[in-house]
Amino acid sequence: MRSKRSRLDQFIAQKLQVSKKAVRLLLLENRVQVDGQICKEVDKQINEFSQILLDGNGLQQHSRQYYMLNKPTGVVSATKDDIHPTVLSLLDGIDFELMHIAGRLDLNSTGLLLITNDSQWSQALMAPETKVDKQYLVTLANPIDDSYISAFSDGMYFGYEDITTKPAKLEVVSEFQARVTLQEGKYHQIKRMFGRFRNPVVALHRESIGNILLDNALKQGEYRPLDEVEVHVTESLIET
Numbered sequence: 001m002r003s004k005r006s007r008l009d010q011f012i013a014q015k016l017q018v019s020k021k022a023v024r025l026l027l028l029e030n031r032v033q034v035d036g037q038i039c040k041e042v043d044k045q046i047n048e049f050s051q052i053l054l055d056g057n058g059l060q061q062h063s064r065q066y067y068m069l070n071k072p073t074g075v076v077s078a079t080k081d082d083i084h085p086t087v088l089s090l091l092d093g094i095d096f097e098l099m100h101i102a103g104r105l106d107l108n109s110t111g112l113l114l115i116t117n118d119s120q121w122s123q124a125l126m127a128p129e130t131k132v133d134k135q136y137l138v139t140l141a142n143p144i145d146d147s148y149i150s151a152f153s154d155g156m157y158f159g160y161e162d163i164t165t166k167p168a169k170l171e172v173v174s175e176f177q178a179r180v181t182l183q184e185g186k187y188h189q190i191k192r193m194f195g196r197f198r199n200p201v202v203a204l205h206r207e208s209i210g211n212i213l214l215d216n217a218l219k220q221g222e223y224r225p226l227d228e229v230e231v232h233v234t235e236s237l238i239e240t
Contacts, residue, residue: 111206
C-alpha cells in the first residue's frame, strides 16, 4: 500500500472550497509552501505527510506516528465499536486522524499491537508476501507433546476456505504452553490449528512481529512510541 498521493491544486481547492483558478493565483503569489519551500507547481504530487502552509498557516501538518501497545483482554482491535472499548481508546492524547492498527488481535487475545498512521509502513510489515514472522505464546487447556510440532510444520487443510496453512513453527514450552511462530494471520488460525487436537486455547499472547518485540516494561493497556530502530526494521521491506 502506497501513500495517498494527490495533486497540490486539487488538495488546496478541496481544503479551502475554492476554484483551481483561485489556487493557481495563490501559487503565483508565492503564498504556498510545501515541506518548507515556496511552491508554484499546480500539479505537484503530495501525500498525507506533506507539510503544506498557506501564508504561514498550516493546511496539512501530519507527522508519521508509530506506537506499540500491550493489548489487554476485552478490548477490540478496531477504531470504533459500539459494545467494547477499542485499542485506540487506550492511547491517551494521541491524534487519531489516519491512525490504524497493523496486525489485529482477537477480543480475548493479548500482547503486541502496532498502531500507526503510515499505511505504507504497516503494509510492508503485515503483507503476506513479505513473510514477516509473528510469534505467540499459547496456553492450552490440555497437555501438549512433540506430536504437535510436525502437524504445525506440515500445514493444515481447512475445507471451509479450501486452504492449507503455510508451515508454522511450534516449540513446546511446558506441558500446557507452546510458542508458535507463523507468517499468516488466517481467521482464528492458531485456535483452529490446536482445535485439530481438540485442545482449546486458554490464552493467546503475541510477543513479536518481525524484529519488533513487545516491551516487557509495558503493562497490559500501556503503550509507547516506537524508537527509531524499531521503525526502521521494515526499511528493506518497503518498496520505494
